[in-house]
Amino acid sequence: MSESIVVDHASKRFTMRYHRTIKEITVATMRRQRLSDSFLAVNDVSFKIEQGESVGLMGLNGSGKSTLLKLISGVMRPDSGKVYTRGRIAGLIATGAGFHPQLSGRDNVYLNAAILGMSEAETKRKFDQIVDFADIGRFLDTPVGYYSSGMFARLGFAVAVHADSDIFLVDEVLAVGDRPFKKKCMARMKEVRDAGQTMVYVSHAAASVRNMCNRVLVLEKGVLGFDGDADAAIKYLNYDDDDEEEVGSEDMDEGMDMDEGLGADI
Amino acid sequence: MTAVITRDVNAPLVQPGYRAGLLDVFRRRYLLRLLVRKGIQQRYSGSFLGLLWSYVQPAVQFSVYFFVMGLILGMHKNVPNFPIHLFSGMVIVHYFTETFSQGTRSIVQNRQIVQKMSLPREMFPVSAMMVSAIHTFPQLLILWAGALITGWTPDPVGLLAGFLGIMTVAVFGTGLALIFSAGNVFFRDFQNIVSTFALFIRWTVPMIYPFSRLATSSLAGTWVYKVYLMNPISIAVLNVQRCFWSSTVKDVPNFNPDGFPSFPSHLILRGIIMLAVAVIFLGICQLIFSRFEGKLAERL
Numbered sequence: 001m002s003e004s005i006v007v008d009h010a011s012k013r014f015t016m017r018y019h020r021t022i023k024e025i026t027v028a029t030m031r032r033q034r035l036s037d038s039f040l041a042v043n044d045v046s047f048k049i050e051q052g053e054s055v056g057l058m059g060l061n062g063s064g065k066s067t068l069l070k071l072i073s074g075v076m077r078p079d080s081g082k083v084y085t086r087g088r089i090a091g092l093i094a095t096g097a098g099f100h101p102q103l104s105g106r107d108n109v110y111l112n113a114a115i116l117g118m119s120e121a122e123t124k125r126k127f128d129q130i131v132d133f134a135d136i137g138r139f140l141d142t143p144v145g146y147y148s149s150g151m152f153a154r155l156g157f158a159v160a161v162h163a164d165s166d167i168f169l170v171d172e173v174l175a176v177g178d179r180p181f182k183k184k185c186m187a188r189m190k191e192v193r194d195a196g197q198t199m200v201y202v203s204h205a206a207a208s209v210r211n212m213c214n215r216v217l218v219l220e221k222g223v224l225g226f227d228g229d230a231d232a233a234i235k236y237l238n239y240d241d242d243d244e245e246e247v248g249s250e251d252m253d254e255g256m257d258m259d260e261g262l263g264a265d266i
Numbered sequence: 267m268t269a270v271i272t273r274d275v276n277a278p279l280v281q282p283g284y285r286a287g288l289l290d291v292f293r294r295r296y297l298l299r300l301l302v303r304k305g306i307q308q309r310y311s312g313s314f315l316g317l318l319w320s321y322v323q324p325a326v327q328f329s330v331y332f333f334v335m336g337l338i339l340g341m342h343k344n345v346p347n348f349p350i351h352l353f354s355g356m357v358i359v360h361y362f363t364e365t366f367s368q369g370t371r372s373i374v375q376n377r378q379i380v381q382k383m384s385l386p387r388e389m390f391p392v393s394a395m396m397v398s399a400i401h402t403f404p405q406l407l408i409l410w411a412g413a414l415i416t417g418w419t420p421d422p423v424g425l426l427a428g429f430l431g432i433m434t435v436a437v438f439g440t441g442l443a444l445i446f447s448a449g450n451v452f453f454r455d456f457q458n459i460v461s462t463f464a465l466f467i468r469w470t471v472p473m474i475y476p477f478s479r480l481a482t483s484s485l486a487g488t489w490v491y492k493v494y495l496m497n498p499i500s501i502a503v504l505n506v507q508r509c510f511w512s513s514t515v516k517d518v519p520n521f522n523p524d525g526f527p528s529f530p531s532h533l534i535l536r537g538i539i540m541l542a543v544a545v546i547f548l549g550i551c552q553l554i555f556s557r558f559e560g561k562l563a564e565r566l
Contacts, residue, residue: 003279014564020453051275070563074283074384077560085282087275089384098382102308111304114297115383166275196273 002086004051004167004198005072009081012042012067041067043222044081051086051166054199056209056230058237059219065202068219069093069169072200087166090116090159091200097156101145105136108144109159116163126162133184134158149176161188168192171202186212206239283384287552290386298396301389305368305397320401324360328353335474345476346515350413354507355473357405362435362499363464364398369443370450370460377566387559388552391443395436413510421513423524423534428509430537431502437544438498441551448558451565470494471503481527495530501540504529 015038019025028035042064049055057065070076070093071083098115099108109130113123131140134155136147144152153176160168170189174182189212193199203209209216209230216233218226226236234240284290291298310316331352336342345351372390373380380387410418450456468474485491494500508529516523530536 002275004275006279052273072282074281075382075563077281077283083281084279086279087277089282093382098379100304100376100378102311103304107304107307111297111300111379112383114294114300115379115385120296166273166277 002051003048003084004053004086005047005049005200006084007045007047007068007072007081008083010042010045010068010071010078010083011040011080012064012071012076013038013079014041014067040222042071042078042219045219045222045224046081047217047224047227049198049200051198052196053215054193054201054213056213056216056233057200057202057219058204058209058216058233058239059225062221063219064222065219066093066171067222069171069200069202072167073169085167088117088163089167089169090161090163090165091167091169091171092153092156092160093169093171097152097159099144099152099156102143104142105134105140105144105147105155109155112156112159113163116160116165118163130155130158130162133161133188135181150178150181153177154181157185161192165197167198167200169200169202172204174203174205174208204239206234206237210234284386285556287386287556288388288392288548291388291392294386294389297385298389298393301393302396302400305393306400309368309397309401317401321404324356324405328356331356331474341475344479346518346521347416347511350409350416350511350514351476351507352473353409353412354510355471355503357402357409358431358435358503358506359468359471359473359499360405361398361402361432362439362502363467364401365395365436365439366442366446367457367460367464368398369394369439370446370457372443373447373562374450374454374457374566381563381566387562388444388555391447392440394443394447395440398439399436409510413514416514417517418510419513424509424512427505427534427537430534430541431505431509434498434502434505434537434541434544437541437548438502441544441548444548444551444555448555448562451562452558467499470497471500472507473503477504477529478527481530495536498540498544501533501536504533505537508533 015036017036018033019028019035025035045064045068057068059065067076069091071078072085073089073091073093074085075093077083097108097112099112103111109127110120110123113126113130114120118126134151134157136151136155139147139151144155147155157177168189174185177185186208189199189201193212199212201209201212213230215228216226216230217224218233218237226233286293306317310319313319315322328349332349335352336348341348341352369391372394373387376390379385380390446456446460472480480486480491480494508524512524512528515521522528525531
């Protein structure tokens with residue numbers, strides 16, 4: 001076993017600027033209003049994930065989950081502290097792939113695959129599998145800007161999951177998928193996990209996290225509040241009380257078993 | 267649960283993301299090629315004339331200068347083979363303004379990718395420069411054909427001059443595109459600065475008027491003249507004219523086709539120095555870009 005992801009005292013501060021134009025800034029300065037505010041989206045977070053672990057990342061909205069994934073994927077850099085990863089990283093961040101809205105689905109698959117580090121030959125070889133998995137049919141040559149949010153997420157997930165990455169990041173991707181696609185994703189994510197890929201899975205659905213991961217990290221306002229067993233984490237978050245059954249009742253009605261515990265990943 | 271397969275990853279433990287800047291861009295040529303292809307497709311997507319717009323605009327501009335400057339203001343009389351003189355300047359200025367303006371917009375235009383995916387962000391301005399080069403290349407062929415018809419003959423000094431001129435614009439334009447593309451993420455003012463700049467660059471290089479006009483005017487030798495010759499685009503235009511225009515006018519009596527006052531003294535040496543300056547400038551721009559790169563994703 002070797003370390004796959006090491007996050008060492010990483011912090012990321014965001015600055016919110018309230019005013020952008022010279023007029024707004026002048027007016028705000030004269031009224032002695034604040035020009036900007038900053039907050040720590042990720043605050044001194046440290047953990048290690050071994051190769052092949054699948055780890056759930058939970059927390060309320062705005063707790064810094066997506067920012068942490070961006071630090072791991074290299075989209076953002078920590079302001080202080082260090083992040084290290086080993087091998088190829090693929091995945092989806094904040095419910096969508098990095099697709100260009102004016103390009104067709106086909107072109108976006110090639111572009112996305114190239115960004116993930118796939119060669120032309122590798123992409124060609126896997127192209128049919130990717131399209132089959134995404135199941136977008138005749139929309140393949142339509143600009144992705146016209147796709148429904150479900151189709152968009154499906155295509156993004158399909159490319160990422162075929163990248164044969166060493167680290168696979170999944171961020172609330174299932175939130176927009178329909179039920180058959182969620183099932184297909186969960187099955188595929190299990191394959192990914194069982195193939196020894198490191199997985200970081202962001203979700204609000206306690207059942208699916210419990211199902212996929214044996215370790216869960218809980219972020220609270222950017223601080224790592226809990227790191228440990230999945231069941232204990234769900235208890236820690238109070239996600240195991242009766243409320244959740246009401247929230248997730250849509251799935252419950254259809255007789256949820258563990259494999260279908262997809263929940264409402266909103 | 268099925269037995270967990272241990273996956274051996276040979277890769278070292280590294281900080282994710284890219285840190286080698288332009289080197290990373292050229293290490294990932296396949297991705298660069300895709301981005302360039304995308305840029306070409308996208309430039310005129312949704313327009314009926316498509317790629318033809320790359321020729322309509324220069325053609326219209328050329329006609330206006332040809333009639334107004336050439337006929338009304340009499341440049342045809344003052345400058346032998348004025349059309350080639352004018353067009354050599356226009357091609358290189360067009361390449362520069364396209365690289366600069368498209369490069370400046372490149373990161374903002376690709377914000378969906380920049381926010382979600384990890385790739386060397388220098389890819390975008392560099393691919394904008396390459397897309398501009400591909401658009402400019404046919405114009406260069408037209409220029410060459412025009413020069414050939416009017417008596418162009420190849421000479422090694424001229425070819426070197428042409429190479430220096432084009433390379434200077436490519437390198438200098440990429441540098442500007444790098445810092446402006448990052449600046450544009452923070453303030454969209456940058457793209458307006460660029461279009462303002464593109465308006466007057468045409469008048470600060472010897473294309474609509476000949477260099478000899480400046481060299482023999484009352485400004486010769488003043489600081490204005492010195493600053494004029496410090497502009498890399500001026501030197502690039504002069505070098506491209508040295509390449510395409512000079513040999514077409516070598517038989518004009520009482521006219522010095524490849525020296526003062528048609529061109530400044532030591533033109534080739536100036537070209538070499540400018541290219542060196544442009545390379546150093548690109549290096550500085552890369553350093554500035556790297557400082558801001560980490561903040562791009564969150565500011566978009």
